[in-house]
Amino acid sequence: MLRVSMVLLLRQLILCVWVCVSSALVVHSLPWSVYCPAGCVCQIKPWFSPQSLSCEVPTVDCNNLFLTQLPSPLPLNTHTLCLQSNLLSALETPLLHTLPNLTELDLSQNRFSSVMTLTLTEPQIPSLRSLLSLHMEENQLRSLPPASFSSLPALQELFLSHNQLASLAPGAFSGLGSLLLEVLPERGFQALGSLRSLVLGGMGLKGLPERALEGLDSLESLSFYDNLLTTVPTQALRRLPGLKFLDLNKNRLKLGLNNMEELVAIERAAMENLPELTKLEITNNPRLSYIHPQAFFRLGRLESLMLNSNALTALHQHTVLSLPSLREVSLHSNPLRCDCLFRWYIVSKDNVTSRDDL
Structure with a gap:
């Protein structure tokens, strides 16, 4: 009996420890005393901002309810609205207008085939002024028209993975000046x-x-x-x-055209489609012997021009004078001819490259 009692006591201790540890790991939600739509759960729950800052916010969870339209009425102070895994194909945007604090909207795993059914609203009236995060994963979106999300001016996070996108119109993401995207995923x-x-x-x-x-x-x-x-x-x-x-x-690009054995010349306005270029490297090209005087036409922001280790015998004065923001030029390791044609470079007081580089 003593042995059985010890075993039971040990099991109770283990259970007690497990419950305590589990309780420490669970993030508790708080009750939210509002009228909650049928089938939904309304709680004060932890929320992480796009900048990973945490706070507790009013949340309406209507996931997995086979909904074909928005539940109503939604609490006025709703911050996060979860509608994942339903049968939604359109939203009544006037109803969303009544939620001035709506910050996150999860519409993943629904039946949306067009974003216009979500973002269409009255002219000049953004439908969701405070929305920071929009989840549209695993829907049936096939295309994104111009300005698809322009009525969501504050949006910082947009999730569109696992759709059926076949075309993205020019300007599809215009108006999303607050989006935090810095790199594209692999x-x-x-x-x-x-x-x-x-x-x-x-x-x-x-x-x-x-x-x-x-x-x-x-x-x-x-x-x-x-x-x-x-x-x-x-x-x-x-x-x-x-x-x-x-x-x-x-x-603000830095462009490198280096180690190109077949490059022999840079023609007129060769870079005119890159007006924001700030640094240009054209180096170690053994056959590059000619640069047109207007080769760098319209590169008004170019600050650094690296032309070293080529086969240049001269550089026209206009090539440099056409670059108003130029601060640095490198021409060393070229077979430059110090004749009258190139004299402007040697005697120029404003030149940013010294004679030692010749």
């Missing part, structure tokens, strides 16, 4: 093998992983207009065998 477009044109403008992109564009085998036109790229994403672009047009306008 293989994010892998399911769009038939896509021919892709516009990723104004998204605040700072870089591109090597496999970000993997799977876009039919892509012919790609635009990164008005982003924060500082280098041409050459590794990612190598995954695009059919690319014919690339737009990198309005990016």
Whole structure:
């Protein structure tokens, strides 16, 4: 009997420890005394902002209820509205207008085939002024028209994975000035093998992983207009065998054309489509012997021009004078001829490169 009692006591102690540890790991929700829609759960729950700051917010959880329309009435102070795994294909946006504090909306795993059924609203009246996070994963979206989310001006997070997207219109993400996207995920477009044109403008992109564009085998036109790229994403672009047009306008780019054995000349306005370029490296090209006087036309922001280790015998004065922001020039290791044609470079008092570099 003593042995049995000890075993039972030991089991109770183990159970007690397990319950205590489990209780410490569970994040408790608090009751929220409001009229809650039928089938939904209304609680004060922890919430993490897009900047990973945590707080407790009023949450309405209506997941897995086979809903075909929004539950009503929704509590006025709703912060987070969870509608995951329902049968929704459209939303009554006037009802959402009554939720001035709505910050996160989860519509994943529903039946939306168009974002217009979500964002369509009266002219000049943003439908969800406070919304920071929108989940649209695992729906049936096939395309994104121009300004798809322009009625969501504060949006910082947008989740669109596992849809059926086949086309993205130019300006599809215009109006999302607060979006926190800095890089694209790897293989994010892998399911769009038939896509021919892709516009990723104004998204605040700072870089591109090597496999970000993997799977876009039919892509012919790609635009990164008005982003924060500082280098041409050459590794990612190598995954695009059919690319014919690339737009990198309005990016603070640093471009390198180095170690190109077949490069013999830089022609007029060769870089005119890169007006935001700040640094240009054209070095170690053994056959490069000619640069047109207007080769760098319209590069008004270029600050650094590296032309060393080529086969240049001269550089026209207009080539440099056409670059108003230029601060640095490198011409060393070229077979430069110090004749009258090149005398301007040697005697110029404003030249940023010394004679020692010649």
